[in-house]
Amino acid sequence: MLFFKVFYFVTFTQLPQIEIIPCKICGDKSSGIHYGVITCEGCKGFFRRSQQSNAAYSCPRQKNCVIDRTSRNRCQHCRLQKCLTVGMSRDAVKFGRMSKKQRDSLYAEVQKHRLQQQQQHSQMLGEADALSPHYSLSSTGLSELPDELGGYMDQQSPEGGSAKVCFYLNIQPSPDQSGLDIDGIKPEPLCDLGSGNGFYPYCSFSSGDMSPTVSMDELEHLAQNISKSHMETCQYLQEELQQSTWQTFLQDEVECYQSKPKEVMWQLCAVKITEAIQYVVEFAKRIDGFMELCQNDQIVLLKAGSLEVVFIRMCRAFDTQNNTVYFDGKYAGPEVFKVLGCDDLITSAYDFAKSMCSLHLSEDELALFSAFILLSSDRSWLQEKSKVEKLQQKTQLALQHMLQKHQRGEEILTKLICKVSTLRGLCSRHTETLSAFRAVYPDIVRAHFPPLYKELFGSDFEVLPADSS
Numbered sequence: 001m002l003f004f005k006v007f008y009f010v011t012f013t014q015l016p017q018i019e020i021i022p023c024k025i026c027g028d029k030s031s032g033i034h035y036g037v038i039t040c041e042g043c044k045g046f047f048r049r050s051q052q053s054n055a056a057y058s059c060p061r062q063k064n065c066v067i068d069r070t071s072r073n074r075c076q077h078c079r080l081q082k083c084l085t086v087g088m089s090r091d092a093v094k095f096g097r098m099s100k101k102q103r104d105s106l107y108a109e110v111q112k113h114r115l116q117q118q119q120q121h122s123q124m125l126g127e128a129d130a131l132s133p134h135y136s137l138s139s140t141g142l143s144e145l146p147d148e149l150g151g152y153m154d155q156q157s158p159e160g161g162s163a164k165v166c167f168y169l170n171i172q173p174s175p176d177q178s179g180l181d182i183d184g185i186k187p188e189p190l191c192d193l194g195s196g197n198g199f200y201p202y203c204s205f206s207s208g209d210m211s212p213t214v215s216m217d218e219l220e221h222l223a224q225n226i227s228k229s230h231m232e233t234c235q236y237l238q239e240e241l242q243q244s245t246w247q248t249f250l251q252d253e254v255e256c257y258q259s260k261p262k263e264v265m266w267q268l269c270a271v272k273i274t275e276a277i278q279y280v281v282e283f284a285k286r287i288d289g290f291m292e293l294c295q296n297d298q299i300v301l302l303k304a305g306s307l308e309v310v311f312i313r314m315c316r317a318f319d320t321q322n323n324t325v326y327f328d329g330k331y332a333g334p335e336v337f338k339v340l341g342c343d344d345l346i347t348s349a350y351d352f353a354k355s356m357c358s359l360h361l362s363e364d365e366l367a368l369f370s371a372f373i374l375l376s377s378d379r380s381w382l383q384e385k386s387k388v389e390k391l392q393q394k395t396q397l398a399l400q401h402m403l404q405k406h407q408r409g410e411e412i413l414t415k416l417i418c419k420v421s422t423l424r425g426l427c428s429r430h431t432e433t434l435s436a437f438r439a440v441y442p443d444i445v446r447a448h449f450p451p452l453y454k455e456l457f458g459s460d461f462e463v464l465p466a467d468s469s
Helices: 041-052 076-085 100-124 216-232 236-243 252-260 260-286 295-317 333-339 343-357 365-376 385-405 410-440 443-449 451-458
Strands: 151-154 164-165 324-327 330-332
Touching: 041 076, 041 236, 076 295, 151 343, 151 410, 216 260, 216 365, 216 385, 236 295, 236 385, 252 330, 252 333, 260 295, 260 333, 260 365, 260 443, 260 451, 295 365, 295 385, 295 410, 295 451, 343 410, 365 410, 385 410, 410 443
Parallel strands: none
Antiparallel strands: 151 164, 324 330
């Protein structure tokens, strides 16, 4: 199985290549020494906020929660205790005041991790459960990515065609996955909307059958599950994004991006999209009912909907005042992407993010709309369409329930539903633009684009026969 890496893009100024040492709290990519300990930006910000507010956290379990990259937001108490245990302190000395012995020890640790990474990298290509490829720049400016397209298997679609299923989307359950049993809900008679009995009726199935009703408690439970899953898998915390809004690319930095070779900028964007999609995959795995779908349908939904959710999440990192979006460490305007040669797509993506921001959705509402899009039951090649349909309809009712709970007008739901076609248009345009680029640079796409990106976008990213290589 492929476990996905998380990437944070920061500037390291304290020790050359100190970022090679993982965060001592959660194991994510570090950004330097913060409060006396090597940590990532997320754990640095968490510790700072805990000290500023003198927070008193409580643990819902036995005060022994595992703190890693995927679980670090689940228990603030255990995360803070780990911060303190490893030595984080507001009074910690900075690196410049370290003794020579401390600095030598730190350099030795850097060397140790560099050696470990080299050993892991050499083993990565032959292991089915390898981590995401390591992106190292070559002399051409393109990141060197291992070509791991051999991990496909054929799977027959209901229509008799062949759907490619890639090991990059081999889904395994996430930890702490519990809650509502989608299949365990028994059908009940449809209720009268005006009866005030606390139930919503489903709309009709496309087959003409009527689906069961859902209680308010069930909707509340599902809404909480999806909201929690969303917050645990957001690529950036909202407060951290807000603190970065003033960091926009300067003109010389913009010109630097504009002067990059077209293929280098394309690869950079492909890597960024792939990173964002990895979070969406984790989000899907944590939604109640998703892991109960057959593996074919899980993969179909992710291949068809993951980029749409990335576009939705784009509004979280979008600044409407100066029309910029968070990209590669700072906020970037459309001009940063000029060398890509797809101004229409970039403009449409910015316009969509701006229109999403105008709805002023809460994180809960954004989470439920993302889940609704991801669980679209009209995707091609679904094997258990009615099961997906039931889950999507339940998610739509949970979204409607949340909007009513927040006293939002019905027109908000209507506007959100109308954005489905806009999202699909955006993704279609992305596919067309990628196809045009691939026609000119086939070798660049084959050798230098992330394997997951190639698997997701375009039916003609297929494995070549063994004798043709």
